Amino acid sequence: MKSLLKNILFHSKSTTQVILSTIGAFIGMLALLFSVLLLNDIKSFQNSDDDLLSSNSVIIQKKVTKFTTIGLNSTEFTADDIEELKQKEFIEKVAAFQSANYGVGISEYPNDGLPSFYADLFFQSIPDEFIDVETNWNWNEDSEFVPIILPRDFLMLINYGIAESQGMPQISEDLLAVARLKIHMNGKNKRGKITGKVVGFSQKISSVLVPESFLNYSNNLYGSSNVKLPQRLFLKVKKGSHGQLESLMDDMNLDIKKSALDLSKIKTFVSVIILVFLIFAILIILLSILGFVQYIQLLLNKSKQDIVILNRIGYKFETLLKVMLIHFSKVFIVISSIASVTVLSVKFLLINPLLQKNGIEVANNQIGLCLIVVLFCIIGFVLLNYQSIKLTLKKINN
């Protein structure tokens, strides 16, 4: 029954228009799937939890000038300074670095694999939400050890600077992560030792970090009573606000890691390009679906007389709608499937190896995402054409 019906309904089809609509839908689907998959890659691309599309985080401090050196100005941030920063529209969060008010030194535990050493250090802490290392960051007085996060640059400095110049063996990340450290604390005429362990390395925070709970505890025990104002602040700024951040730096005489600002610019640039590409892809797929809608309408209008006859001999419009919709949905599903296979093949065989070769991790849910996008497009296609065919048949009936 269906093949006879198709003969009647599609006998005036235009092959050129079918081919053009098919090519349009195929290109649209390719562009859409590529842009969604690439956007997903970029979104999941982690640079030490530094999500390219999330808000940007930067650490700021006041510039040290010759007046600072002779004590005429201070690099501390007052409560007013912090409040002023919080009022800025492009700044989402401000967190102060809390510092230890006592002397700190670390040394090795014998037989834990580290060479014998002693180094004076400083401890700082920031609220947990700003920590860019995934680890168990809790401490209380019953804890076995104090977790410590070191700046990644610190290890580089030891291995490729101090170790080389002083004839010390180099230390691997893994070794440092398993070896215990003795933390020596002194202040308020007291001395104390506690065990510490490096639990991670931070890419963006150039401080030796300990949990806030430990810093409060140790400051109470050993810290001087003078309350120190913070000298460094951690800011989370909105995407694409590097311009405002640069102006703020000039206005408040602030210092910032240049690389952080550059990364912020790159993040904004890449995000904008991918989003523009995605918008174009959505437009292309919409246009191609509309191309199909228009073609089906044209076909229906060309077959108007035959549709009227079919209805007059007892065919319900619902039956005709179903035949048309199933036929064109099958065509669209075939186009979408071929486009998906093409995109996934290119992605897995060409793009992924290229990204991985350059040290960029790719998202691992690509097939699932591809299927979701395709399913979404098919549902859109079916709904749009269902409405369009129904409307055209209604017009024919009237």
Place this chain on the structure above:
Amino acid sequence: MKIEFKSIMPHPLKDSEQAEHSIWGNNYEWESPQKIVLNAVSGKGKSTFIGLLSGVRTDFEGNLFINNRNTKEFSNQDWAELRVTSISTVYQDLQLFLELTILENLQVKNNLTNHFSEEKLVQLIDKVGLTAHASKKCNLLSLGQQQRVAILRALCQPFKILLMDEPFSHLDTANEAIIVEILKTELDANQAGLIITTLGEKPAINFNNEIVI
């Protein structure tokens, strides 16, 4: 099956003068298996009458009831249902699919109703003398041949009323006789009624009545 005309006046005939006992503007009732003939000159509304009963035309005043239901409440789906189960029509302009063959034209209808077997369709084509043309597209047939196909197609369904709008206008006497025999058989088989319009002589069927329009 029961059909009632209640003061029906088609819009195109509103301003023209009607005979005293004309069906237009008066009440009329039909019940299956009555066989009725409408014999009138052109322009009196014979095709309009068939169009109203088959649901093709809705441009009229008054009320038309089919099985006690006002057709103004009918949806397109309701009409489609009736056109498969109760009302079969041979239109004056035949309404064939000219790109399809004779057999395919019958199959389009029969596939919907499963009324006849494939063999029966072939037999019917043979009976009306079209076997040699069975696989020809209808646009290659003469009007008389097309008329026979349209009549056969109308029989490919169960029906309670067969509406025929000038069905023999292009048929010779011999072919008309063959068709009339087939019609009689199918009308009996379906225990159905007939409403037929003609311009000239009435076909050789025992009609119960004649409608004046």
